[in-house]
Amino acid sequence: MxxxxxxxxxxxxxxxxxxxxxxxxxxxxxxxxxxxxxxxxxxxxxxxxxxxxxxxxxxxxxxxxxxxxxxxTTNETYFFREPKHFEFLAREIIATLPPDQKLRVWSAASSSGEEPYSLAMTLAEKRSAFNWEILASDISSRVLEQAMSGRYPIERAQNIPQPFLLKYCLKGVGLQEGSFIIERKLRDKVQFMQINLNQDLPDIGMFDVIFIRNVMIYFNKETKGQVLQRLLPRLKPGGYLLVSHSESLHGLPHGLRLVSPSIYQKG
Structure with missing residues (x-):
């Protein structure tokens, strides 16, 4: 035994x-x-x-x-966590971009998918379906499988705004009662990929916005600096990097401008 x-x-x-x-x-x-x-x-x-x-x-x-x-690896998350970030995305980023400019967003610690689907709902409200895309990555293959399914227990829906819940989520019936699923068109807009931020990054292109929330807190200062140096070349000039409200880049070499607490912009 x-x-x-x-x-x-x-x-x-x-x-x-x-x-x-x-x-x-x-x-x-x-x-x-x-x-x-x-x-x-x-x-x-x-x-x-x-x-x-x-x-x-x-x-x-x-x-x-x-x-x-x-x-x-810890994977606690929920829909529209730290809602001010999604408000900033809608009000200060999406609204100020030309409507024909393609927007790429990376959820770099996506866990079981609540963050990237929250991003997708926010983007779908403000942009046409053809000029935005989301990459969602995590180190854990287990949570990525759950994220790709887009299915969650019904109690996980409590933080989703009611209009978004009605528009982008389908309530399970029969054998699926007690759950809901993100609608197919929205799921298809999110690409999931297993990525270890502690290693060299694959060729994933450049991004207008990078969400790297609630993961830096698990790194020591040296590792935080190394992760940042991998992320920053993937951020377009003028792009935004968002960390959790409980995290900070203070004391780390990054060259970003602090726009507001937890929100940084590349010059």
Whole structure:
């Protein structure tokens, strides 16, 4: 039977691995979370220790390694989180661009899709369907699968403005009762891609707006700086970068202009 205790030296191995792989800093307060999230995998493989599981994922560079990464990355999110950002997008960015100018937005820590679909609803209200697109990326393949489905429990709809809920969401019936799904036309406007911000970025082009919210908080200062240096070349001159209200780029080399708290513009 697998052990229920995660020893300090075992936890340290997972800390170092997660920081090296994803840039995420796991504090000592997360020890119980790591133990609980990985316990079922120990049981699945009938392993005697967390160290045995660590050795297993180090020798498995495919499915189980990705699953462990999925389990240990935090993915709490909800629709229209920090609504002032969506108001700024609609009022200060979309409204000031020529209607024929294509707008590209990157949700760089998209989790299970609530942020990019919130962006899509905002854009769909203000722009024609042909001149905007959204890239949504995350390190976790598990949450990206959920995001691509566009289906959520009905209680997740509570922060969606009522007009958007009626216009862009379909309530499940029959076997799908208790859930809702983002309408197909809106889902088709969002491209999902697995991207690790702690590694060199793939060729994804340039963006007018980059949302990088509620992820920098998990990085140390050095990693934050490295991630920024990967993101900034992807931001067009005059483009905007938005972080969470609980985050700041203070003390980091970025060369951006602070427009308002948590909103930055490239010169």
């Amino acid at each position: 697998y052990q229920t205790e995660l020893h300090d030296e075992e936890f340290s191995r997972f800390q170092r691995w997660l920081h090296h792989t994803a840039g995420i800093e796991l504090s000592s307060t997360k020890k119980a979370l790591v133990a609980s999230r990985l316990a079922k995998r120990l049981c699945h493989y009938e392993l005697d220790s967390y160290d045995d599981y660590f050795q297993l994922i180090m020798n498995d560079r495919s499915s189980e390694l990705q699953l462990a990464l999925d389990l240990l």
